[in-house]
Amino acid sequence: MAQTADATLGELGEFALISELVKIFEGDEHVLVGPGDDAAVLRIKHGHVVVSTDLMVEGRHFRRDWASASDVGHRAAAQNLSDINAMGGTARHLTIGLAAPADLPVAWALDFARGFAEECASVGATVVGGDLTRADEVVIAVTVLGQCTQAPVLRSGAQPGDVLALVGRQGWAAGGLAVLGRGFRSPRVLVEAYRRPEPPYAAGREAAEAGATALIDISDGLLAEAGHLAEASGVAIDVRRDAFEIPEPLQAVGAALGADPLQFILAGGDDHALLATFPDVASVPAGWQVVGEVREGQGVTVDGGEHDGPTGWTHF
Template sequence: MSPSAITPEGGSESSVSLREVGEFRLIDRVTTDRVQPDTTVLGPGDDSAIVAAADGRVVACTDVLVEGVHFRLDWSSPEQVGRKAAAANLADVAAMGAVPTSLLVGLACPSSTPANQLEQLADGLWAEASSVGAGLVGGDLTSGPVIVVSVTALGSLQGRAPVLRSGARPGDRVAVCGRLGWSAAGLAVLGRGFRSPAALVNAHRVPEPPYAAGPAAADAGATAMIDVSDGLLADLGHLARASGVAVRLRSRSFTVPARLAEIGSALGLDPLRWMLTGGEDHALAATFPEGAELPPDWVEIGAVEAPDDAGRAVTVDGRPYEGDQGWVHFAKS
């Protein structure tokens, strides 16, 4: 990218604001010469995009990331924020058993925001979308007091039946695929003023959802599935209530990674709690029929039972888990 492309005479790339560059010039910079997938019939530049939907159905979801709530630019680069915003939505598409096809992005920010920050954020959105063969097909840019990124993801079921939260049945196996607790551990490290170990800090900055595991689980007969965004216990609670069942987890089925154990010991915190209640790793949790073979990289962690008289949606080793179950929006605002 040539700095002179967005730098007025006498200015430096890092100091030029959106006010100086202008809305449409910036949009041109972040959309021109980008490679779109075959599913994009018409990309950015018109009143609406056109995305092919050969299946006849479109999976759609939206997430909003707010500066100071979901990310901090002193902890994450704009490119990492873009990747994180895309990943949160692409994981939701995968949790339906679908394959992502495209993203729409709404962005609000102060007019004083450096234009190169927004270009880097867009680079992150494009990079994460491209990693799963999706495109960024349109969006909107407006002013606001802080940076707010709203992403809508579209996906294709490719002929599959969608895997809903409401399909779990007593006797099913409960399994997960992807990292658990890494983002929460990274957040704890950052909150103590440290920037290492890098593997954990970067896990908070940019999640690594197992996108392909969603369609694979659907093909393997998964009865219910959910993206772990707010914490495993919290999200399995959503699944259990939607299905009218109880989920019983076994702590012995969780292997605490060495990295989590080491930093947990250093900070005096329980790494298993991060795995059970930490959000933003965007692992996938699903239920499978009893006796079904799990797809590669899925790990069984419990079972589905009929609800008990106490109405406990999720238990660990037969007991309710003490303390927070995961992130609850508005509870601490």
């Protein structure tokens, strides 16, 4: 293995690397055929299958000098597992496509796969297939399959009068990214939050069971995602500034960078917190905080007015 790990993808070759990768991904009793055939075969007991796909591109969604291969694996898995969370479902199986230059160290690919598998294992999900090919830059394509035991919670069910609630750390990853972008490595807790997010994986199903009317995960920024939810539901959403406590590390980064720390919370993604609407405050589960309300109309406001600042990020 030492020899393998010291090689590049080009030196080791596609099939040798695949055979190493397959060892990292263990199946479970629902995986009738795992990696290695033309397709994987899964036993689906009952109910609905929930499926989502995401791409991560080196230099855009991650940098190899800002996070370890294992961290990138954790993040790639978390981003996709979070999409199933945002439907009120439970993630079960994933596929990974890895496009990479021939000079990518094999050790990077293996550590990436180990981090990916660890994050999946933390919610009981397994990797069942994948593809590996050459490209000029590293592109990671993940598809996740999950199941819903109750009706999935869509973006489109919010009603005027509902309350808007948030669960999970929010703004920490954006703060960490800002720090890394300036060449710093601390506050370490924020940098770690960016490198290895901790999405509230149990909260999606909790929200569904508590009667959430709409649910979305925050990957593109809180206000941006609130906008997607408002548009899909045909409602307006107002977010209250004073609903957010600014955690101490974000205050420190704001002061150091001369930025309003609330911006990390309002426009930050990458923590994969969840945003949901509930019929009333009484139905909001423990651990969630009410951060706004749903009104008639359209668009997103902050304290009733237009938000002066970024709301999230766009890909083009």
